[in-house]
Amino acid sequence: MDLLERRIKEDGRVLPGDVLKVDSFLNHQVDPVLMAEVGQEFQRHFAQAPVTKILTVESSGIAPAVFTGYAFKVPVVFARKHKSVTLKDDMYTSVVYSYTKKVSNHIAIARKFLSADDKVLIIDDFLANGQAVEGLIDIINQAGAQLLGVGIVIEKTFQKGRQLLDKREIPVYSLARIKAFENGHVVFTEEQEQPDGGQQG
């Protein structure tokens, strides 16, 4: 998605440890016009998929997820993050390790909002080591729901998240794919390197 890659080049900041800060338009300050484009692009890509529900994790996933939900006209559920969790009968929970923050969080979704009838599209802001997406997939499996695909705003192709998903043959569509950081600059993969995650339905 050219619009997004341009924005990352203009406003993203590369910090030590391969951290890309995009807090001016994605995960602290949000550009809602860009997010609406993001949502429409996910809908175009997964248009053939009979999506009944969008899943994401608070907080940075919410903005791209709700605009995707708007484009599909389906509900969005955001998993809550907790430092610890009191296991409750009415919640699905999973554990997500954050490599960036070096802490484990529990994520939880109320059972009543995810059932075996649901066909789910996961939307998230970043795919790096894939831990958040793995946690959501665990919850989808607990519910007996069907995962149709994963839409990612920014993917770091050099971390292991993408391979984990490819190995399980889950269709992944990332709007910007970063293959490296060189001298503080972002290097994107070429367009043709994008595997086709669009074989839906």
Add this chain to the structure above:
Amino acid sequence: MDLLERRIKEDGRVLPGDVLKVDSFLNHQVDPVLMAEVGQEFQRHFAQAPVTKILTVESSGIAPAVFTGYAFKVPVVFARKHKSVTLKDDMYTSVVYSYTKKVSNHIAIARKFLSADDKVLIIDDFLANGQAVEGLIDIINQAGAQLLGVGIVIEKTFQKGRQLLDKREIPVYSLARIKAFENGHVVFTEEQEQPDGGQQG
């Protein structure tokens, strides 16, 4: 906003302690089509206000705030919540007490996203005791920015938040105003009781 009041009557659940659960369309599962209507309604109401930025608090404020930002075509900044905070030069911070959870949280906004030139509209999901809004106002004051108004999805008129804001002559527009819970049912204020918060700009 009739659409919202109907939805609260149909899908909201009243729990002991005057707690209204609206997690099926607002703060866990989100109805993005309703949120788009909410954003458009805030924009219609505050149309004369020269808003440059929308402020909210993670996580439940994000969905209504980003659709409001989309309607105004301005950026949205969501304050991050932290149990504790390391005071940093590059952040504005404030303390917010939650009466529901009986804990204090710190909220923080990066200084670079709020300046003395900004004219701010605060959007939040609930107004009860007004603590979250007060925290955001504290941060707006620290930045020397101007507060133009507050847009609330659901207000509990019988708690003190609204009076706090009225006393400071801050224009408040709430889409649904609950005056009481009676036998597990929601009682809304009458339309004409809504003070005019629309005298903007």
